Amino acid sequence: MKYVIGVDIGGTFIKAGVVSEKGDILAISQIPTKSEREFCDVMSDIANLCLRITESAGVNFSEICAIGADMPGFVNSESGVVVSGCNLGWKKQNVAEELFRLTKKPTYVLNDGKAAIYGEYKFGKYKFRSAALITLGTGVGGGIIQDGKLSPAMSNELGHTVIKANGKKCNCGRKGCLETYASATALINSAKKAAKRYPNSELLKSDIDGKSVFAAYKNGDFAAKKVVDAYIEYLAEGVANILFSLMPELVLIGGGVSLAGDALFEPLKKAVDSKVCGVALPEFEIKPTTLGNHAGLCGAAAFALDNLGGVQNNE
Amino acid sequence: MKYVIGVDIGGTFIKAGVVSEKGDILAISQIPTKSEREFCDVMSDIANLCLRITESAGVNFSEICAIGADMPGFVNSESGVVVSGCNLGWKKQNVAEELFRLTKKPTYVLNDGKAAIYGEYKFGKYKFRSAALITLGTGVGGGIIQDGKLSPAMSNELGHTVIKANGKKCNCGRKGCLETYASATALINSAKKAAKRYPNSELLKSDIDGKSVFAAYKNGDFAAKKVVDAYIEYLAEGVANILFSLMPELVLIGGGVSLAGDALFEPLKKAVDSKVCGVALPEFEIKPTTLGNHAGLCGAAAFALDNLGGVQNNE
Numbered sequence: 001m002k003y004v005i006g007v008d009i010g011g012t013f014i015k016a017g018v019v020s021e022k023g024d025i026l027a028i029s030q031i032p033t034k035s036e037r038e039f040c041d042v043m044s045d046i047a048n049l050c051l052r053i054t055e056s057a058g059v060n061f062s063e064i065c066a067i068g069a070d071m072p073g074f075v076n077s078e079s080g081v082v083v084s085g086c087n088l089g090w091k092k093q094n095v096a097e098e099l100f101r102l103t104k105k106p107t108y109v110l111n112d113g114k115a116a117i118y119g120e121y122k123f124g125k126y127k128f129r130s131a132a133l134i135t136l137g138t139g140v141g142g143g144i145i146q147d148g149k150l151s152p153a154m155s156n157e158l159g160h161t162v163i164k165a166n167g168k169k170c171n172c173g174r175k176g177c178l179e180t181y182a183s184a185t186a187l188i189n190s191a192k193k194a195a196k197r198y199p200n201s202e203l204l205k206s207d208i209d210g211k212s213v214f215a216a217y218k219n220g221d222f223a224a225k226k227v228v229d230a231y232i233e234y235l236a237e238g239v240a241n242i243l244f245s246l247m248p249e250l251v252l253i254g255g256g257v258s259l260a261g262d263a264l265f266e267p268l269k270k271a272v273d274s275k276v277c278g279v280a281l282p283e284f285e286i287k288p289t290t291l292g293n294h295a296g297l298c299g300a301a302a303f304a305l306d307n308l309g310g311v312q313n314n315e
Numbered sequence: 316m317k318y319v320i321g322v323d324i325g326g327t328f329i330k331a332g333v334v335s336e337k338g339d340i341l342a343i344s345q346i347p348t349k350s351e352r353e354f355c356d357v358m359s360d361i362a363n364l365c366l367r368i369t370e371s372a373g374v375n376f377s378e379i380c381a382i383g384a385d386m387p388g389f390v391n392s393e394s395g396v397v398v399s400g401c402n403l404g405w406k407k408q409n410v411a412e413e414l415f416r417l418t419k420k421p422t423y424v425l426n427d428g429k430a431a432i433y434g435e436y437k438f439g440k441y442k443f444r445s446a447a448l449i450t451l452g453t454g455v456g457g458g459i460i461q462d463g464k465l466s467p468a469m470s471n472e473l474g475h476t477v478i479k480a481n482g483k484k485c486n487c488g489r490k491g492c493l494e495t496y497a498s499a500t501a502l503i504n505s506a507k508k509a510a511k512r513y514p515n516s517e518l519l520k521s522d523i524d525g526k527s528v529f530a531a532y533k534n535g536d537f538a539a540k541k542v543v544d545a546y547i548e549y550l551a552e553g554v555a556n557i558l559f560s561l562m563p564e565l566v567l568i569g570g571g572v573s574l575a576g577d578a579l580f581e582p583l584k585k586a587v588d589s590k591v592c593g594v595a596l597p598e599f600e601i602k603p604t605t606l607g608n609h610a611g612l613c614g615a616a617a618f619a620l621d622n623l624g625g626v627q628n629n630e
Contacts, residue, residue: 153562173593278488
C-alpha cells in the first residue's frame with residue numbers, strides 16, 4: 001500500500017492527513033495558518049505537522065511517497081509556485097520546492113477547487129469523466145475535470161464569472177460576479193437585509209447564518225423564501241453557464257450552503273432545468289459533494305501520487 | 316502527402332474542400348444547404364460534392380483518407396450523430412454513418428465552433444496549448460482547446476452563457492445570454508435603435524450592418540460610438556468570464572464583426588484588462604482568427620485525419 005500526505009492550506013487552518021492510495025485517511029490533524037507570518041515559518045510548521053501525523057498514523061516516514069498540497073489562489077502545478085495566494089497573501093512562493101527542502105519528499109501543489117474535484121473524481125461516490133465543482137462558502141470556488149483530466153488552468157475561478165453585468169461590486173474588481181450572489185456570504189447578507197425589512201420574520205430569532213436561513217425557508221418563512229428563491233435563481237444561472245460552456249455530465253455543489261440538502265438541491269434543479277429546457281443538452285446531474293471537508297486534502301494527496309508516476313493531471 | 320475532405324455544413328451553404336495534411340486547400344466549392352429537404356437528400360448532395368471537388372483538385376478519390384464534417388449544434392463526435400442541429404433542424408441524424416455509406420470513406424463529425432478552433436490550432440498563425448474561440452456572427456459560437464485537446468463537450472455554447480441575469484430574451488429561452496449582446500445581430504439591432512434616436516447620425520447614410528457601424532464609429536459618429544462602446548463592454552464580460560474560468564493563453568475572436576480589426580480589438584483589450592486587473596491572471600492575448608471562413612473546413616479535415624490514427628481529440 002502506498003501512502004501520501006495531503007495538506008489543505010486554508011486562510012484560517014492548515015489540515016494535513018496521511019492518505020492511502022485507496023483514499024483512506026489514516027490520521028488527520030490541523031494547525032492555525034497565521035498567514036501573516038513569514039512564508040518559511042508557515043512551511044516549517046507544515047513540515048512538522050507532516051512528521052507528527054505520520055507518527056499518529058503508525059506509518060514510518062520513509063513509507064510516505066510524496067506530499068500533495070492545495071491552497072486558494074493561482075497555483076502553477078508544473079513549477080510548484082503559488083503565483084497569487086488570495087487571502088494567504090502569498091505572491092510567487094514556491095511551496096513545492098520549500099516543502100521538498102524541509103521533508104525530502106517530492107511535493108506537488110494545486111489550487112484548492114481543483115484539488116476538491118480531483119478528490120471527488122478519485123475517491124468520491126460518483127463515477128464521472130467530465131464534471132464541474134462549485135463550492136459555496138465565504139466565496140465561490142470552482143474546479144473542472146474534462147474527459148478524466150483536470151483543467152490545466154492555475155485555477156478555475158467560476159465564482160468570478162459575471163452573471164449580471166454592472167451588478168454587485170466584487171472584491172476582485174468586477175461587478176456582478178457569481179460570488180456576489182451565490183456565496184454563503186451573499187446569502188447571509190441578503191438575509192440580514194430581509195430581516196430588517198420584515199421584522200416578523202423567523203430570520204431574527206437567531207444569529208443569521210446559512211443554516212438558519214435554510215431552516216427558516218423550510219418552515220415557510222416569507223422573508224427567508226424571498227431570500228432563498230433569489231439566491232437559487234442566481235446560482236442556477238452559474239450552473240447553467242457551466243452546462244452550456246462545457247456540458248459536463250455532473251455538477252457537484254460543495255461548501256457550507258450545500259449542507260442544506262434537498263431544500264437547496266430540489267429547487268436548484270428545477271431552476272436549472274427551466275434555463276436549459278430550450279435546448280437538447282446532454283444529460284446531466286446536480287449533486288452535493290461526497291467527501292465533505294476532506295475532498296481537497298484527499299485530492300491533493302491523489303494528485304501527488306498520480307504525478308509521481310510521471311503523468312501530469314493523470315487519469 | 317495525405318488528403319482529407321473537409322465539409323462545412325452551414326444553415327445556408329455547404330462548403331467542401333480537399334485539404335492536405337499540411338492544411339493546404341487544393342480545391343473548394345459550395346452548394347446551397349436547403350436544409351428543409353430530407354436529410355438523406357442533403358447527404359447525397361454532399362457525397363456528390365466530395366467527388367466533384369476531388370476531381371477539381373486533381374486527386375484520385377482513392378487517395379482521400381477520410382472526410383471530416385462540421386456543423387452547428389450538438390454533435391457527438393464519438394457516435395457521429397448530430398443530436399441537435401440548430402438551424403439545420405436535424406435531430407439525432409447520424410451524419411458520419413450516412414456519409415460513410417455513400418462515400419465509403421471513414422467520416423468524422425464535430426460542432427462548427429470546435430472545428431474552427433481545431434483548424435486554428437493545427438494550421439493557424441498562433442501556436443498555443445490552451446485557447447478559446449468566440450465567433451461573432453448571426454449568433455455567438457464558441458470552441459475550447461485545453462492542453463492541446465478539444466473540449467469533449469458536444470458543443471461549447473459560449474454564446475448562451477448569461478452575462479446579464481434577467482437581461483434580453485434569447486432564442487435559447489434564457490435571458491441575458493452573451494449572444495443577445497455580442498452577436499453581429501445584436502450590434503446591428505442596437506445601431507438601428509440608435510439611428511432612430513439620433514437622426515443626424517452617419518448610421519443612417521447606408522444600410523446598417525456590422526461594417527457600416529464600425530465605419531461610423533471610426534469616423535467619430537456619436538451614435539455609433541455609444542453603440543460600439545456598449546457592445547465592447549458586454550463582449551469584454553464574456554471574454555473575461557472565459558479567462559477566469561479556464562485561463563487560456565489565447566482568446567481568438569472570429570466571425571464577421573472581428574473583421575473590424577483594431578477598431579474592435581484595441582478597445583476590447585482595454586475593456587478586458589479593466590475587468591481582470593484586480594487579479595494576477597496568467598498572461599493572455601486576444602487576437603483575431605487567422606484562417607477566416609475556412610477555419611471550420613480545415614479543422615474538420617484535421618480532426619478526421621487525427622482521429623483516423625486511432626487517437627481521439629488528438630494533439
